[in-house]
Amino acid sequence: MYLVLFALAALLLVLTPWxxxxxxxxxxxxxxxxxxWAANLVEKYFNVWVWVVRIALPAxxxxxxxxxxxxxxx
Numbered sequence: 001m002y003l004v005l006f007a008l009a010a011l012l013l014v015l016t017p018w019x020x021x022x023x024x025x026x027x028x029x030x031x032x033x034x035x036x037w038a039a040n041l042v043e044k045y046f047n048v049w050v051w052v053v054r055i056a057l058p059a060x061x062x063x064x065x066x067x068x069x070x071x072x073x074x
Contacts, residue, residue: 005068012061019053020046 015022023046030039042049 002068002071009061009064
């Protein structure tokens with residue numbers, strides 16, 4: 001199980017620089033399903049969403065690394 005957590009942590013760390021692209025993909029998805037209000041909200045606060053994703057992804061990766069490390073030692 002710890003190998004899965006390490007792999008997910010590595011994936012999240014790799015995705016961190018691509019945060020703006022992930023947010024734009026989210027915008028396209030919202031427009032595709034017809035949620036204009038959600039797309040407009042994400043577009044209005046685009047920079048805030050990018051920073052939230054850039055902070056959240058490494059934080060989740062750190063949690064996965066810590067959990068994997070603890071499982072590895074037991």
